[in-house]
Amino acid sequence: MGLDQYVYTFGVFCKNQFGERLRKLTIDAKFTCPNRDGTLGKGGCTYCNVASFNHEHGTELSIQEQLDQGRERVAGRSSKYIAYFQAYTSTYDEYRVLKTKYDEAIKDPDIVGLCVGTRPDCVSDDVIELLASYQDRGIEVWLELGLQSAKDKTLKRINRGHLMADYIDTVTRARARGIKVCTHLILGLPDEEHQDYLNSLNAVLAAGVDGLKLHPLHIVEGSTMAKAWRNDRMKLLTVEEYAYSVGEMIRHTPKDIIFHRVTAYAKKPMLLAPDWCAFRWNGLVAIVNDLKAKGEQGSYLISKLKVE
Template sequence: MGLDDFVYTLGRYCQDNFGQRVQKLTLDAKFTCPNRDGTLGKGGCTFCNVASFSHEPDTQLSIAEQLTGGKQRLRAKANKFFAYFQAYTSTYEEYALLKRRYDEALQVADLVGLCVGTRPDCVPDTVLALLADYQQQGYEVWLELGLQTANDDTLHRINRGHTFAAYQDAVTRARRFGLKVCTHLIFGFPHETIVDHQITLAKVLDAGVDGLKLHPLHVVEGSTMAKAWRAGRLTPPTLEEYVASAADIIRRTPKEIVFHRVTAYTKMPMLLAPQWCASRWIGLVGIVDNLAEYGGQGTYLTD
């Protein structure tokens, strides 16, 4: 048995809506972030080093070249694709440049739509209207909001630069434009427990959401957290802790919400800790085993 037997995954969603597998092609559009360029701060969020999730070896390639190369690598897995603007804040730029980047992506054959990763405080109505226009043209558009946690104290500690209220506002406006929202959550921050994760989920569900993406906190080279970890001031979650939280959240999530991801990994030597995050499969197998034993998505939604 696999994850699809217990969770409404993006793979199942694509089969339902496109009748076939659809893969995300990650892009580096050379955007930046207000938490790095000095607008809000410098150094970024304490956990962040974009190189840990960027798979494009040559960032000098154009959008079209990156997509074409990605299609060639994944052609054995799918014939249709999403252009996934993943690196940093993909709505944080002048409108004309954003439109040019998005347009360039959608000119590539076999794309069914866009997945646009960004921060809740960087989605003005002009950009939401642009994304909604692509949707009206027949493309599927997912706005992926990096919330990480609804706990404002934690958001401050990790130098996020916004509060949960900014997320609520972004979701309200995005849904007004008819856009699908996928929210990113990280489990394992210091001072947070499984109860905090449950509270975050409840607030996210209350605000309205169409998809979720779950990540374990892991320490990567080049991040601020790497210094704290080396000094012994930070302990990332164990495999057992993460599996318990992720599976619990999955069981509390309504069955119509799409899980784009339930864990994550980073290759060595970029990864510093925990070592189980070096594997694509360890966390996933643990979650599937837990769901098989205690029930899958929507098994229970309240205590």
């Protein structure tokens, strides 16, 4: 949709590094989350229902079988792939378990990258060294950290179970070892507005980051927020509001930061609202139109924005 003209996308990064756009093959390795298993809590984050982004959670397929299935789904669109441990907290297990699962994924000869999604408070020094060992062997490694907001008040309200300080600590340790970090931010969380999104971006950039994933808040069945939405206690962003904020965030981001994603969608009936999030291209088209109208990235401003 022309996004490559305005931002440094992950597709362009892969093409520069590997000569083609790599496809991510998602893996459900049956991890859990400290916010669900009772360590921190049992309810999970208030927006979360993992089935909304990984319908195969609980699959009995081996990691290799999941890679094979994923490869079939994207047949002909790539010859090299990234193994993406996406579901729940993919660094939350014993070291030997993690190593066994990661090893199984990268032994596939077509896998040239490893992407691990997790929480900022579940990345030990041992895990960082394990990920760095793969990178030292020539595997492209990305650590994806679900921060969502840099505002501690918001993190507590959505029941994340960690604070911004946890994020800064993990980013500092990972990047010191040469591991690339991609940070997830959600726009539209309760009691947050446009200025809060810029504040979170500024805090993430100040901490150090290599990539960003931006998501609109959408309400999915089975989440705590679904109850609030049904009781008319949730105000959700319109596609125009979302595109405006994303455009401004892009214009405040250095050009060497890689955008892995600038929007997201979910499928009905899992998706409850907003309706525009049911279609993959709605958000992207609106964002590209904003960038066309207002210009591409401007110079990065280290502003005096403050995070509460």
